[in-house]
Amino acid sequence: xxxxxxxxxxxxxxxxxxxxxxxxxxxxxxxxxxxxxxxxxxxxxxxxxxxxxxxxxxxxxxxxxxxxxxxxxxxxxxxxxxxxxxxxxxxxxxxxxxxxxxxxxxxxxxxxxxxxxxxxxxxxxxxxxxxxxxxxxxxxxxxxxxxxxxxxxxxxxxxxxxxxxxx
Amino acid sequence: xxxxxxxxxxxxxxxxxxxxxxxxxxxxxxxxxxxxxxxxxxxxxxxxxxxxxxxxxxxxxxxxxxxxxxxxxxxxxxxxxxxxxxxxxxxxxxxxxxxxxxxxxxxxxxxxxxxxxxxxxxxxxxxxxxxxxxxxxxxxxxxxxxxxxxxxxxxxxxxxxxxxxxx
DNA sequence: CTGATTGCAAATGCTTTGCACGCCA
DNA sequence: TGGCGTGCAAAGCATTTGCAATCAG
Numbered sequence: 449x450x451x452x453x454x455x456x457x458x459x460x461x462x463x464x465x466x467x468x469x470x471x472x473x474x475x476x477x478x479x480x481x482x483x484x485x486x487x488x489x490x491x492x493x494x495x496x497x498x499x500x501x502x503x504x505x506x507x508x509x510x511x512x513x514x515x516x517x518x519x520x521x522x523x524x525x526x527x528x529x530x531x532x533x534x535x536x537x538x539x540x541x542x543x544x545x546x547x548x549x550x551x552x553x554x555x556x557x558x559x560x561x562x563x564x565x566x567x568x569x570x571x572x573x574x575x576x577x578x579x580x581x582x583x584x585x586x587x588x589x590x591x592x593x594x595x596x597x598x599x600x601x602x603x604x605x606x607x608x609x610x611x612x613x614x615x
Numbered sequence: 616x617x618x619x620x621x622x623x624x625x626x627x628x629x630x631x632x633x634x635x636x637x638x639x640x641x642x643x644x645x646x647x648x649x650x651x652x653x654x655x656x657x658x659x660x661x662x663x664x665x666x667x668x669x670x671x672x673x674x675x676x677x678x679x680x681x682x683x684x685x686x687x688x689x690x691x692x693x694x695x696x697x698x699x700x701x702x703x704x705x706x707x708x709x710x711x712x713x714x715x716x717x718x719x720x721x722x723x724x725x726x727x728x729x730x731x732x733x734x735x736x737x738x739x740x741x742x743x744x745x746x747x748x749x750x751x752x753x754x755x756x757x758x759x760x761x762x763x764x765x766x767x768x769x770x771x772x773x774x775x776x777x778x779x780x781x782x
Numbered sequence: 783c784t785g786a787t788t789g790c791a792a793a794t795g796c797t798t799t800g801c802a803c804g805c806c807a
Numbered sequence: 808t809g810g811c812g813t814g815c816a817a818a819g820c821a822t823t824t825g826c827a828a829t830c831a832g
Contacts, residue, residue, distance in 0.1 A: 505821095
């Protein structure tokens with residue numbers, strides 16, 4: 449279920465810009481916020497297609513841009529050369545991402561110390577921080593122990609999203 | 616002048632991979648490490664062209680990949696949708712980037728506290744950090760005071776690199 | 783009605799590749 | 808001499824855009 453807060457925020461954004469509420473936009477927004485998964489435009493397209501919806505890619509891209517502008521979605525860089533969208537910034541406005549170097553699995557985390565520290569450093573340099581993005585690439589315990597990540601195998605079986613690696 | 620450390624590291628990398636030392640590679644490496652500027656592949660191509668060298672883009676891309684593999688160059692994401700290369704990780708292996716939201720000017724900085732903190736947080740989550748990349752988008756003092764960044768004007772006059780913004 | 787919205791296909795922009803030729807070890 | 812290296816043009820991707828038809832307010 450899409451959180452009501454999303455619906456409200458999106459609707460008021462649409463209204464404030466003099467845009468229109470349409471079936472396409474609604475179905476895209478609902479589809480995205482039914483889960484908290486990250487996705488690339490292409491993944492979203494595939495998932496929606498499998499679910500029977502067939503938005504055109506153009507509309508998808510246009511709607512993603514709107515959602516970013518409305519601050520409901522953030523573009524993040526997972527280091528794989530693709531644009532990934534993250535729907536979880538409403539709940540956790542300043543979380544960061546940890547990416548497994550083996551399987552590419554993404555772990556979100558929040559840490560107040562980090563946020564404060566980034567702010568302090570910026571101020572010391574004479575800047576007022578607007579936005580910070582931190583990505584830590586790391587090896588999980590099992591990867592270190594076994595030489596490969598169990599998520600890698602598991603994800604392959606389940607056909608999940610994986611390769612946060614460049615070709 | 617290219618630092619001798621670069622020459623050495625590149626040569627030994629080339630040798631260790633059974634590759635060959637060529638005029639093209641040498642001129643590209645020398646050109647890059649004569650300054651400490653960041654650059655995109657296209658900027659590098661233009662700069663080298665203006666300097667009379669005419670590497671093909673293909674060779675440029677292939678050599679950039681080698682330099683990254685040799686750890687002489689890092690790909691960084693300045694948030695403008697382009698891949699930027701940073702030649703300064705040899706001197707300062709764990710520096711970060713602060714990007715002005717107005718003019719896009721990039722300020723490099725190092726901070727031990729940040730590095731330690733990132734490491735602690737990763738370990739607490741069960742990961743061993745391999746690589747971290749932090750970008751802080753921020754407003755400089757003058758931007759806040761005058762509503763626009765003096766660098767913006769200055770850079771336009773000098774025809775320098777600027778728009779660290781998406782179209 | 784009128785202008786925003788959509789889908790399609792074409793256009794972009796950046797990067798990679800196939801291939802034939804040239805050159806280093 | 809045997810491959811690696813290079814340049815060119817073509818191919819690949821991800822994303823954007825022009826345009827005509829369609830739809831919301």
